[in-house]
Amino acid sequence: MAPTVERKKIDLAPLKAANVPIFFIVGGPGSGKGTQCDKIVAKYGLTHLSSGDLLRDEVKSGSPRGAQLTAIMESGALVPLEVVLDLVKEAMLIAIEKGSKGFLIDGYPREVAQGQQFESEIQEAKLVLFFDVAEETLVKRLLGRAETSGRADDNIDTIKKRLHTFVTSTAPVVDYYESKGKLVRINAEGTVDDIFGVVVANLDKVTSKI
Numbered sequence: 001m002a003p004t005v006e007r008k009k010i011d012l013a014p015l016k017a018a019n020v021p022i023f024f025i026v027g028g029p030g031s032g033k034g035t036q037c038d039k040i041v042a043k044y045g046l047t048h049l050s051s052g053d054l055l056r057d058e059v060k061s062g063s064p065r066g067a068q069l070t071a072i073m074e075s076g077a078l079v080p081l082e083v084v085l086d087l088v089k090e091a092m093l094i095a096i097e098k099g100s101k102g103f104l105i106d107g108y109p110r111e112v113a114q115g116q117q118f119e120s121e122i123q124e125a126k127l128v129l130f131f132d133v134a135e136e137t138l139v140k141r142l143l144g145r146a147e148t149s150g151r152a153d154d155n156i157d158t159i160k161k162r163l164h165t166f167v168t169s170t171a172p173v174v175d176y177y178e179s180k181g182k183l184v185r186i187n188a189e190g191t192v193d194d195i196f197g198v199v200v201a202n203l204d205k206v207t208s209k210i
């Protein structure tokens with residue numbers, strides 16, 4: 001049986017009242033989500049929240065919630081929806097207090113239900129950027145990153161499982177937002193700067209008011 005997850009009541013009123021734009025950033029493991037988000041932050045001043053980073057911080061904090069997460073992440077599976085959404089909500093509220101003018105939610109949603117729950121409880125995403133990269137390239141990039149990242153999931157066994165999770169759980173997210181007309185599919189096989197050029201062309205269409 002799955003362990004019970006402790007949940008706190010989170011008051012989302014300040015976040016909803018701020019009504020700032022929210023962008024979901026989706027792509028396979030190693031597709032360059034974090035790399036592109038760093039560049040988007042530098043140009044547009046949006047707040048970057050990576051669900052993976054929030055989970056890793058929770059593990060490092062030594063909290064009871066964190067203790068349940070290590071095994072899941074090292075197995076390449078997805079962490080339960082409620083755990084991730086609570087962490088994202090808490091981080092968004094802190095950022096809103098500091099005057100955030102919008103969010104890049106990186107690595108979220110990983111399954112359609114995550115997107116639906118986020119959007120029903122918080123707010124609709126303005127756009128979903130999907131970084132489209134072939135599996136062979138993802139593996140090469142992740143094995144390259146493994147040399148310096150220190151990430152417990154940057155090893156070939158976990159990479160294979162994460163790729164499987166992407167195909168089975170996250171690929172439907174791409175179809176879901178495409179059918180809603182919110183998906184921006186970006187071929188992310190090129191250089192970091194070329195990809196960023198395409199990102200900018202798409203964000204400039206919707207961020208004139210930021």
Ligand SMILES: Nc1ncnc2c1ncn2[C@@H]1O[C@H](COP(=O)(O)OP(=O)(O)OP(=O)(O)O)[C@@H](O)[C@H]1O
Pocket residue numbers: 027028029030031032033034035036052107141142144145188189190191192195
């Ligand atoms: N366009 C690119 N060409 C070559 N290497 C890249 C490119 N974009 C990112 N990388 C490299 O690939 C690796 C993975 O990139 P990054 O960490 O941004 O991916 P990610 O999508 O955030 O991965 P994860 O889902 O595992 O967090 C890093 O070592 C990064 O430097």
Ligand SMILES: Nc1ncnc2c1ncn2[C@H]1C[C@H](O)[C@@H](COP(=O)(O)O)O1
Pocket residue numbers: 029050051052053055073076077078079080081084106107108109110114153162
């Ligand atoms: N949105 C998420 N839902 C469930 N599990 C998640 C989510 N974001 C990250 N995770 C878990 C599972 C991933 O393999 C690891 C690492 O995430 P990453 O975005 O690759 O840093 O964390």
Ligand SMILES: [Mg+2]
Pocket residue numbers: 033034050052107
């Ligand atoms: Mg990342």
